[in-house]
Amino acid sequence: MNSRQKILDNIEKNKPAFVSLPDTKNLFATGNENVVKKFSEVLESISSTVKKVNGWQDIPDEISGLKNNGNYVLNAVEEINNDREIIINKTKDELEKSDYVFIKGEIAVAENGAVWVTEKNAANRLLPFICRHLCLIIDSKNIVHNMHDAYEKIKIDETGFGVFISGPSKTADIEQSLVIGAHGALDLTVYIIQ
Amino acid sequence: MTVGLFIPCYIDQFYPQVGIASLELLEKLGCRVVFPTKQTCCGQPMANSGFDHLSEGCNKNFVNNFEGIEYIVCPSGSCTLHIKEHLHYKEKEQEAERIRNNVYELSEFLVDVLQVKNVQAKFPYKVGFHSSCHGQRGLHLSSMSETMQPAFSKPEFLLNMVDGIEISHTERVDECCGFGGTFSVFEEAVSARMGKDRVAAHQKNNVSYITGVDMSCLMHLEGILKRQRSDIKVMHFAEILNHG
Amino acid sequence: MKEAIINHAQSAKQFNTDEARVNWHDETLWMVRSKRDKAAKSVEEWETLRSLASSVKEHTLSNLNEYLIEFEKQANKNGVKVYWAADAKEHNEIVLKIINEEKISKVVKSKSMLTEECHLNKYLEQNGIEVVDTDLGERIVQFRKEIPSHIVLPAIHLKKSDVSETFNQYLGTEKNNTDPQYLTSAARVHLREKFLSSEVAITGVNFAIAETGAVVVCTNEGNADMGVHAARVHIASMGIEKIIPKANHLGIFLRLLARSATGQPITTYSSHYHRAREGASMHIVIVDNGRSRQLANENFRNSLKCIRCGACFNTCPVYRRSSGHSYHNAIAGPIGSVLAPNMDKQKNYDLPFASTLCGSCTNVCPVKINLHEQLWKWRQLLTEEGYVSVGKKMMMKIMAFVLSYPLLYQIAGKSARFALTYFPFMLKIKKINPWYVNREMPQAPKQSFTSWYIQHKK
Numbered sequence: 015m016n017s018r019q020k021i022l023d024n025i026e027k028n029k030p031a032f033v034s035l036p037d038t039k040n041l042f043a044t045g046n047e048n049v050v051k052k053f054s055e056v057l058e059s060i061s062s063t064v065k066k067v068n069g070w071q072d073i074p075d076e077i078s079g080l081k082n083n084g085n086y087v088l089n090a091v092e093e094i095n096n097d098r099e100i101i102i103n104k105t106k107d108e109l110e111k112s113d114y115v116f117i118k119g120e121i122a123v124a125e126n127g128a129v130w131v132t133e134k135n136a137a138n139r140l141l142p143f144i145c146r147h148l149c150l151i152i153d154s155k156n157i158v159h160n161m162h163d164a165y166e167k168i169k170i171d172e173t174g175f176g177v178f179i180s181g182p183s184k185t186a187d188i189e190q191s192l193v194i195g196a197h198g199a200l201d202l203t204v205y206i207i208q
Numbered sequence: 209m210t211v212g213l214f215i216p217c218y219i220d221q222f223y224p225q226v227g228i229a230s231l232e233l234l235e236k237l238g239c240r241v242v243f244p245t246k247q248t249c250c251g252q253p254m255a256n257s258g259f260d261h262l263s264e265g266c267n268k269n270f271v272n273n274f275e276g277i278e279y280i281v282c283p284s285g286s287c288t289l290h291i292k293e294h295l296h297y298k299e300k301e302q303e304a305e306r307i308r309n310n311v312y313e314l315s316e317f318l319v320d321v322l323q324v325k326n327v328q329a330k331f332p333y334k335v336g337f338h339s340s341c342h343g344q345r346g347l348h349l350s351s352m353s354e355t356m357q358p359a360f361s362k363p364e365f366l367l368n369m370v371d372g373i374e375i376s377h378t379e380r381v382d383e384c385c386g387f388g389g390t391f392s393v394f395e396e397a398v399s400a401r402m403g404k405d406r407v408a409a410h411q412k413n414n415v416s417y418i419t420g421v422d423m424s425c426l427m428h429l430e431g432i433l434k435r436q437r438s439d440i441k442v443m444h445f446a447e448i449l450n451h452g
Numbered sequence: 453m454k455e456a457i458i459n460h461a462q463s464a465k466q467f468n469t470d471e472a473r474v475n476w477h478d479e480t481l482w483m484v485r486s487k488r489d490k491a492a493k494s495v496e497e498w499e500t501l502r503s504l505a506s507s508v509k510e511h512t513l514s515n516l517n518e519y520l521i522e523f524e525k526q527a528n529k530n531g532v533k534v535y536w537a538a539d540a541k542e543h544n545e546i547v548l549k550i551i552n553e554e555k556i557s558k559v560v561k562s563k564s565m566l567t568e569e570c571h572l573n574k575y576l577e578q579n580g581i582e583v584v585d586t587d588l589g590e591r592i593v594q595f596r597k598e599i600p601s602h603i604v605l606p607a608i609h610l611k612k613s614d615v616s617e618t619f620n621q622y623l624g625t626e627k628n629n630t631d632p633q634y635l636t637s638a639a640r641v642h643l644r645e646k647f648l649s650s651e652v653a654i655t656g657v658n659f660a661i662a663e664t665g666a667v668v669v670c671t672n673e674g675n676a677d678m679g680v681h682a683a684r685v686h687i688a689s690m691g692i693e694k695i696i697p698k699a700n701h702l703g704i705f706l707r708l709l710a711r712s713a714t715g716q717p718i719t720t721y722s723s724h725y726h727r728a729r730e731g732a733s734m735h736i737v738i739v740d741n742g743r744s745r746q747l748a749n750e751n752f753r754n755s756l757k758c759i760r761c762g763a764c765f766n767t768c769p770v771y772r773r774s775s776g777h778s779y780h781n782a783i784a785g786p787i788g789s790v791l792a793p794n795m796d797k798q799k800n801y802d803l804p805f806a807s808t809l810c811g812s813c814t815n816v817c818p819v820k821i822n823l824h825e826q827l828w829k830w831r832q833l834l835t836e837e838g839y840v841s842v843g844k845k846m847m848m849k850i851m852a853f854v855l856s857y858p859l860l861y862q863i864a865g866k867s868a869r870f871a872l873t874y875f876p877f878m879l880k881i882k883k884i885n886p887w888y889v890n891r892e893m894p895q896a897p898k899q900s901f902t903s904w905y906i907q908h909k910k
Contacts, residue, residue: 018536021692021740025517028748033514036507038700042497056717106648106682125495125707126717139729140681143674143721161718162703170699171664174530174727175681178706180718183674187589187605189612190480191632196588197643198674198721217855220901221865222894227901231909243905246858254855256809256828258835259848265856345811353489354767354815356498380482384769388808393886394844395806397465400890401474401773402808431891 040166044159049124050206053157056127060181061194062202069207070094073151076205077116085113090137091151093118101137109138115145115199119152119179121167122204125160128178129204130168139175143183148199150179153207211239212277214311216287216423217249223423229450230283230314236450237322244273252290256389260294271297271304279321280311283446285343285421286389288313292347313347314446315363315421324366331451332372335443336415337364338406338429339382340422349421353382363421363445370448378409387428403432410440419445460806464774473611478772481608485766487715488816494717495707505704506820509757512695513747519662519695520738526665530727532734540570543739547572547654547687548579550735554685556581556651560643562669562676563587564656565603565760566689566739568782572654583654584646586675588639595622601776603783604713604762609775643675653679657690658759659705660736663698666726667736670709670719677723686725686734692743693756705759708818712761746794751829755790757819764813764823770806779803786813786823793830801839804830865900 015023054064067073070093080087088109089096101109117136119129129150133139142148158164170176183198194201211234215227234241250270251263270291274280282288291311297304318324343349343363350361367375386392386402393399407429410418418433418440420426426442433440468474492498512519524534537543543566551559559581561567573583573594585594589606593599595618600606607615612630619625625638655676659668667688669676680686696705702722710716728734747753765771765785776784781792781800786807792800804827813823834840854860882889899907 016536017538017542017740020538021536021738021744022517022520024740024744025520025692025747028744028753029516030510030514030747030750030753033507033510035511035697036504038504038508038698038704041504041703042500060716110644110648123718128718128722133729139677143677143681160703161707162700165700165703170661170724171530171666171726174725174729176724176726177677178718178722179720180716180722181720183672183720185588185636185673186714187587187592187607188615188632188635189610190483190605190608191612193633193636195640196636196673196675197586197640197647197678215901217861218894222896224897224899224901224904228904231905243902243909245902245906248858248861249855251852251855254848254852256831257844257848258805258831258840259845259852260832261836262848262852265852269856269858341808341810341812345815352812352815354812356492382812384808384810384812386769386808388810391805391808395461395464395770396886396889397461397468398770398773398806399808401468402769403891405478427894428891430894431887434892435890 041162042160047124047159049157049159050154052124053122053127054206056124057181057204060127061184062127062181062204065203065205066208067205073116073205080114086111087114087116088112088141088145089116090135090141091116091118098137101141104138106140106144109140109144112145114147114149115141116149116151117142119150120156121164122152122157123161123164123178124157126180128180130164130176130178132176133173142177142179143198146200147203148182148201149203149205151205151207209239210278211241212274212280213241213243214247214274214280214282214287215243216282216284218427219283219423222427223444226283226423226444226446229444229446233446233450234281237318237324242277247273250287250290251294252287253389255290255294267295267297267304270295271300271307274307275300275303278310279317280307281314281317282311283314283421283444284423285313285340285347285349286424289342289346313343313349313421315366316347316349318366319362327366327369327449329369329449329451330371331448333416334374334376334414335367335448336376336378336410336413336418337367338385338418338420338425340420340425341384343421344382366449367419367445370451373448376413376415378406378413380409385425385428387425392428400432403428407432407436407438411438415440418442419448421445458780460774460778460780460802463778463780464806467775467778468773474773476611477609477775481766481772484714488712488763488766491711491715491717495711501704501708502818502820505708505818506757508696508701508704509819510754512697513693513753513756516692516695516747519697520692523660523662523665523695526663527736530665532665532727532736535735535737537737537739537741539741543570543689543737543741544572544575546737547689548576548581550685550687551576551581551652554652556685558582558650559652559654560584560586560646560650560679560683561654562656562671562679563590563606564654564689565783566656566691567654568600569741570739584643584650586643586646586679587671588636588673591639591643592618599777599782601784602762602765603760609777647678647682650679651683652685652687653683654687654689655680657688657694658709659696659702660690660694661699661702662695664726666724668702669723669725670721672720674721677721680725684732686728686732687737688725688735689737689739691739691741709759709761712763712816712818742795746791752790752794752826754821755787755826757821758787759819761818763816763818767812767816769810769812770808774806779806786827787821790823790826790830793834797834797837797839801834804834862902
């Protein structure tokens, strides 16, 4: 008998009597909480920068500013003039040279500062992780209260890869001293479109 | 109301004053107290060491001693919990079940059954409260630092009725003292270390006494205090409630 | 029965010879526990979430084979290859075969307790594959040829001076530079090179979604994603118990996981892998390795609900004062002590006794595993099966005998023999009486309570 069948047979034989699944629809509705305020507070508490902008049209100016300071910027935001064609074809060694990266977030979560970014948003899966400075842009309309709301809104398998990103990469593996900037981005800026 | 007093073996042998205080306190509060004199041990030291299968003799003896007594009250959270969870006796299983459902740790009996509103006691000292795990997390004598629930404490509710007492809490308010029954000898190094940490936490608060619902934890802490030649004494909470 | 080869009590005693190290270990982990408390308090529905998480897992275990089949079907639909491994050996062979088929010799691996359990690194290295652990803590212990001492904080047994020494030796960092920021930057540079040059990335799995065939991996460092997206081949190893039925159940688990683990509201990255990108491949190895056996035992099956947050480690007063290596098992702490005897009773029968049964572990567990009750149950089962030392067995038999007979008990109590029969460790000799090493003996009073009662009340 192959291992697959052996494992499945053992489970069938050994599992407990059926227990029904609890209802997990519409959990913990959160009244009138100001999600933008909460989201911003949480982000700031996890070493991230929040910038409020009026619209997509403000992003190109941010990018130009960074470029003028000598930074290598890659922009994957479809709503504005972008570098998606270039990004898609870059090798990992080329992407590694990126200083700033701009990516649109689909949904953001107030309770934990997480932003849902898909492969489609990023153009290249490696992009949000390999850059030095990550900039995510989220429309304030798309900020929800908690993770339950977030999973109600996103279609999780719409693309092959999706990730909740909450803050810059970090570690505390040396004596529990928090160090911001581990293997992923060294810092995170979230632009909230009002 | 008839109460059968269940005195743990180590209290019987080493701390008779705790048994006496418990008995006098219950009588003061209007109970008729009986003490079945042929009781020995609840069987917990064996069971927690992996020898529950050897506790048959203890179980039989326990059921025979407390058969038919309405309330069984014990000045130890740990022993009470053991009876509540593990007392079985094939020949009188129904009675064993009744006993399991009617055994109370002293503070829960005073608060929940007798609904005591005041005690005539005076104890003008600063007292550190030690929260014993089996009473707290097993019998829910008080709220627990790990779970998100409103704060309460049955033993402290009673101690607060004592004149002049000042109760103090340590940092890590309900950390285990490290006694753990035979853990105290089989894992001596960790057990002693845990005890020393608890003692140090109480010393920080300049207490004169450490009290709690379990004399076993206090015996362990007392051993450490005495080795350190500390002035801090341990005292079971029943002794404080019975202190004139 | 022989003594366990390495015994928790002895290792813990050894650990306790360095008092300053114990202080630090205890205080640091307590700080993590305190952060967890604060994070849990900030969520009004915390206790309800725990109950829900527990119920979802209980349901899943009761229907596990069906969910695994559904998961496999969905994963296949996503173009993912699924493999089944009955034990550690088969798991390792499958992983090696995938690597060899791709003709690759360098592998990066993000944190996976399962691969630790299977001793995958050793196996791959013996077969000529370079494996680099990319989680910082795991890389540190890998350099030092140690195993993680904690499932979430793998190098928590080490001080920054230890790390500095190790990095000086392996990465050429400045001697005696112990700045965590500096050391972490050095590791970043070192591991960037590994990420960019490795074509296979192995990851663990935090959750596997039956409904969609995805695996979800949570990290703070971003090492899983750096590895996977930079490589051509992604191999994800998961225990059969990692399944959850639906994507929206992640809402419950992700709210609990990081808050329980480190007190963060969520890990930095919660990555959902459904399909490989174009030109790459994705493989999932589903591993049993004793889990379906644990499922058979009603006393222990619910340990399979574990989501590996490590909260039970941080709160355990014994773990904090004995350190992970004392548990001589890939998974230490209370949950390790519940899982290990199922794997090897002879090797691990000491572990369920490495606890005071205080119950704090059960209270912090986000999926409500009754850890301390399972430790108690293991004690009974192991002892009944003969996994106990002769001396302890003798002591308990004498105790049980004396305590079964009121008359014997009373005689023993009155006589000097009491000490020897009732507590054989009552003598004031440190060598044979562990109690007396750090504690004074209780003083025997003139009269027992029973004799006082007979004298005064009868």
